[in-house]
Amino acid sequence: MEEELMAKKRPIISTGGRGGAADGKRRSLPMPARYVINALLVFVVLAVGELMVDGGAITRYQTSVLQQVGVYIIMAVSLNIATGYLGQLPLGHAGFMSVGAYGCAIFIMRLSEALGIGARDIVAGGPMVALLVFAGVVFGGICAAVAGVIIGIPALRLKGDYLAIITLAFAEIIRVVMLNIDDVLGFELTRGAAGLTGIPSYSNFLNVFLAVAIVCFLVHTMMKSRHGRSILAIRDNEIAAEATGVNTTYYKTLAFVVSAFFAGVAGGLYAGCVGVLQPANFGFMQSIEILVMVVLGGMGSMLGSVLSATVLTILPEALRAFSDYRMIAYAVVLILVMIFRPQGLLGSYDFSLSRVIERVMNRDFPWKKDKGADSGASVEEVSADGR
């Protein structure tokens, strides 16, 4: 999951020496072993977390903060697809989040009513509820993805500042639609400014954690595949990508829509955490806060997104008394990071547990200075690491 991540093949990896192995061959983990290790890690963290939540070691308040952290991790990781990997600058991510949130909440409310599942049953859980929540969250994601297609196709004809402005405008349109759709068209969907209340609290530590793990895994897998490479090529040079045979329109739209889909998933979980949805929650500042997470963590680094989403969600909670100054702190931190570390805290570095294990297997530690570093050595590693 978050720890496993995008081993994007950068010099960090490729020149990462070959110190210990005497026979000159690097011992490496086979792919299944990597999956098993990472799955085990996810499971251990999940089990410990569940025990602590159930045992009362973590208070309800802390659990709800943890859920928010999970939601924002998904938001940051999904925005990172469009900014870090595709290299665009959309400013309307909260718009997709709101579409997902409303879509999922309404879906679950209506369906649970129809199936006769009460709010208490939902909190209690069970296979039926799990299925309902899963369907709802995916439905939220699909709603957001549809919005992503509608916005993406015109928006992606533009670049840079223009794309930023048009996505910003679309997010505002979504917000205003959510606010007024009931009044204007006579629906009873979003309940406008009064807010959609009485959403059963279907999000809990378990399902948010699983969603985070699954989203990180899916994004990681996608970015390591041929599709991911196409997206990265577009970021590096769109014309060259087109000239080598990448269907740039398709992949730009794909990246944008996948990004929107996961934002919708996060929105769906968010609705289950907070219980009340108001269009005002998904304004411009929300989009900016998510962008700040991505930029701060390092565009193109999944671990960076995960860490900064965690810190920036917990920090205001921990400093409740100073929460009025949060925006000032954001601005100051951003300015400082942009001056001293324009590539973000982690740049494009990503952590990989398997890589660490491989280093230990090869007795190849950073403090061991590696003398015979030759650039040729890195290639087997690149391809072995690759697919």
Next chain:
Amino acid sequence: MALLSVCDLHVSYGAIKAVRGISFDIDEGEIVTLIGANGAGKSTTLNTVAGLIKPESGSVEFDGESVVGVPAHKVVGRGMALCPEGRRVFTQMTVAENLEMGGYTRSDAENRETLERVYAHFPRLKERRGQVAGTLSGGEQQMLAMGRALMSRPRLLMLDEPSMGLAPILVQEIFEIVKQLNESGTTILLVEQNANMALSVADRAYVLEIGQVKKSGTGAELLVDDDVRKAYLGG
């Protein structure tokens, strides 16, 4: 039959006509060059053939089939590869990854084989395969861009200003490689401002001026042509 034949091509950028009725053709195995000053329409012609720009009118036939309106990413599969102006390597990928991207339309097995051939033409790239492309020198980036284009195993390789911004010795090296590639069977369409160099390697050449073909002939003929000498070769 010509491998590529372009007939009465017109291309505009909005109200500005960049190409006004250019016709030329290339036979299999030739090196053909388009020379001319800035704004003559050389790169526009090349980009149009590659599918990056849609022409206003005119025909482009590759191997007997029209490629007008075929998007650039599909043109590659037909056997044409463009090495764009200004190199445009994937700066954050390694040399090896750049080359892999070049073989995007091919299978992994084919790419492994082609990669060895590309490394044979460009030993420097093999030495630097693990290096991030953005940190290569200009000459190496040009080689990488050419190698990347070759990875799709094109029948026609289109080179846009390969000498741009390179030291004279590197220009010579690049042109040596162009000749080698041609000898190993790749047809080459070369766009150049460095007319001297281009004419000395080309079998045939077309001189472009404000979007039209002003003159054409063999490289050797044009190299001694008075008008061409005055306009492009410094007397």
